[in-house]
Amino acid sequence: xxxxxxxxxxxxxxxxxxxxxxxxxxxxxxxxxxxxxxxxxxxxxxxxxxxxxxxxxxxxxxxxxxxxxxxxxxxxxxxxxxxxxxxxxxxxxxxxxxxxxxxxxxxxxxxxxxxxxxxxxxxxxxxxxxxxxxxxxxxxxxxxxxxxxxxxxxxxxxxxxxxxxxxxxxxxxxxxxxxxxxxxxxxxxxxxxxxxxxxxxxxxxxxxxxxxxxxxxxxxxxxxxxxxxxxxxxxxxxxxxxxxxxxxxxxxxxxxxxxxxxxxxxxxxxxxxxxxxxxxxxxxxxxxxxxxxxxxxxxxxxxxxxxxxxxxxxxxxxxxxxxxxxxxxxxxxxxxxxxxxxxxxxxxxxxxxxxxxxxxxxxxxxxxxxxxxxxxxxxxxxxxxxxxxxxxxxxxxxxxxxxxxxxxxxxxxxxxxxxxxxxxxxxxxxxxxxxxxxxxxxxxxxxxxxxxxxxxxxxxxxxxxxxxxxxx
Numbered sequence: 001x002x003x004x005x006x007x008x009x010x011x012x013x014x015x016x017x018x019x020x021x022x023x024x025x026x027x028x029x030x031x032x033x034x035x036x037x038x039x040x041x042x043x044x045x046x047x048x049x050x051x052x053x054x055x056x057x058x059x060x061x062x063x064x065x066x067x068x069x070x071x072x073x074x075x076x077x078x079x080x081x082x083x084x085x086x087x088x089x090x091x092x093x094x095x096x097x098x099x100x101x102x103x104x105x106x107x108x109x110x111x112x113x114x115x116x117x118x119x120x121x122x123x124x125x126x127x128x129x130x131x132x133x134x135x136x137x138x139x140x141x142x143x144x145x146x147x148x149x150x151x152x153x154x155x156x157x158x159x160x161x162x163x164x165x166x167x168x169x170x171x172x173x174x175x176x177x178x179x180x181x182x183x184x185x186x187x188x189x190x191x192x193x194x195x196x197x198x199x200x201x202x203x204x205x206x207x208x209x210x211x212x213x214x215x216x217x218x219x220x221x222x223x224x225x226x227x228x229x230x231x232x233x234x235x236x237x238x239x240x241x242x243x244x245x246x247x248x249x250x251x252x253x254x255x256x257x258x259x260x261x262x263x264x265x266x267x268x269x270x271x272x273x274x275x276x277x278x279x280x281x282x283x284x285x286x287x288x289x290x291x292x293x294x295x296x297x298x299x300x301x302x303x304x305x306x307x308x309x310x311x312x313x314x315x316x317x318x319x320x321x322x323x324x325x326x327x328x329x330x331x332x333x334x335x336x337x338x339x340x341x342x343x344x345x346x347x348x349x350x351x352x353x354x355x356x357x358x359x360x361x362x363x364x365x366x367x368x369x370x371x372x373x374x375x376x377x378x379x380x381x382x383x384x385x386x387x388x389x390x391x392x393x394x395x396x397x398x399x400x401x402x403x404x405x406x407x408x409x410x411x412x413x414x415x416x417x418x419x420x421x422x423x424x425x426x427x428x429x430x431x432x433x434x435x436x437x438x439x440x441x442x443x444x445x446x447x448x449x450x451x452x453x454x455x456x457x458x459x460x461x462x463x464x465x466x467x468x469x470x471x472x
Contacts, residue, residue: 025460027458027459035382035449035450036382036449038448039383039445039446039449041311042445043385043445047307048440051079052435056292059071061285061289063284064098064325064332065098069260069325072283073261073263076299076323077263080321083265087266088266091261093333094258095330096258097256097258098255101252102250104247104250106246106247109242109244109245117195117230119225120179120212120224122213122214123212123223124220124221125250133154133155134155134245134246135157135244135246136151140178141177152190153191155192158196158238159196159197160197163199165201167419168415176210179211179212179225180212183223184218193223196226198427199426200228200424202423204229204427207225207427210225210328210426222248260325262322262325262336265320266321267319268318269315269318270316278322278401279306279319279320279451281301281302281323281354282328282355283323283324283325286426288426289427290432291430292434293358293430294355295354297354297357300358300440301358306451309451315452317454317455319451324400327399327400331403337400338403342407348407350409350454351410354398358416359420359439361386361446362415364380364389365393366379366413367393368461369408371462372459382449386445395412395413408464408466409464410462416443
């Protein structure tokens with residue numbers, strides 16, 4: 001539709017007025033005071049640490065579809081009930097069920113040595129007799145393609161790329177591509193197996209697990225992750241210039257899908273027609289350890305933060321804690337929640353998710369609708385004792401809340417130091433003793449303050465482009 005000059009001018013005036021109105025919208029002094037009080041209480045409170053201790057001790061590893069997963073759902077329901085949440089429930093979702101089995105890797109020539117490895121999530125098994133072949137190394141998926149079929153056929157491909165250790169965790173997105181697609185792409189070129197340098201930043205002899213995926217059609221070959229020292233060993237033998245041969249075997253298997261659940265508990269809002277603020281973490285973990293940082297810390301953080309926010313009273317909107325199922329192996333919980341609650345998406349006023357461990361908080365990222373820039377300064381003023389750096393307005397939620405952002409729901413995210421996180425992530429070292437209670441309190445305090453601000457009803461955070469409009 002074309003507008004005349006007068007009409008267009010009128011539209012510009014209306015747009016300018018709307019932006020001015022949004023700019024004038026801010027938090028009341030009483031809300032800011034309550035947010036600061038929740039923050040300060042979080043820095044003293046150990047409810048979250050107690051919750052995390054219980055999860056790691058009473059449940060432990062909880063991969064999707066496993067007995068540990070079922071124990072986690074029962075534990076979460078009982079915990080939310082015990083802590084006084086309302087409308088506690090389990091919303092059923094279908095999840096995959098994969099078992100790691102046993103694996104063995106060894107260099108057979110030129111200098112035989114055993115290696116430490118784990119199967120990647122979703123990997124098929126090798127033949128019962130295993131696979132032995134010469135090793136060919138590739139730095140990345142693009143490097144693999146440049147090798148060509150003639151150099152890859154009949155070989156075991158070793159992806160040798162290292163993850164960069166940086167505060168933002170940006171190195172993960174680069175390194176994880178070979179974990180996800182390495183086996184599928186190597187199989188297209190005739191490879192008989194794949195090993196990767198673990199996607200992690202430590203130097204422990206503990207390999208890091210994680211999901212991989214195959215094409216729906218095509219050959220499926222086994223894919224394993226080597227610990228960093230063993231990847232270094234393989235690199236050194238390859239550097240000799242002699243042909244290196246490897247033998248690998250594993251017994252992984254996929255079983256029929258199972259039923260799991262998103263576990264939900266609420267702090268009901270007290271306003272008329274209350275909206276919903278989602279506070280999320282994922283309940284599942286990989287099977288190698290207790291999932292203390294990934295994502296037991298997120299579960300504990302959001303449960304404790306919601307309780308602290310509720311203690312300040314006067315919340316117009318409902319805080320809905322969602323402990324998502326199967327983030328690690330397909331995002332069943334995040335996608336299932338967005339689909340199940342699609343009809344009430346316009347009631348969702350904000351979403352936040354904790355899934356980067358309980359480490360030092362250094363920044364705030366937002367995903368607000370247009371014209372809400374003026375809201376950032378008062379939020380940072382509340383968070384100042386914890387963090388002062390503004391990352392920007394580009395976040396679109398975490399892995400499980402991303403489907404909400406794609407439907408227009410605004411997002412908050414605290415940025416934590418990813419360097420120690422990726423030393424532990426998806427490895428057998430992700431255990432309760434690695435959690436610093438003071439840093440866990442710091443995360444809880446930050447999210448408690450954000451939940452007070454988001455649930456106060458003082459402001460409208462807008463809607464993200466492409467999503468459903470917000471009901472008022």
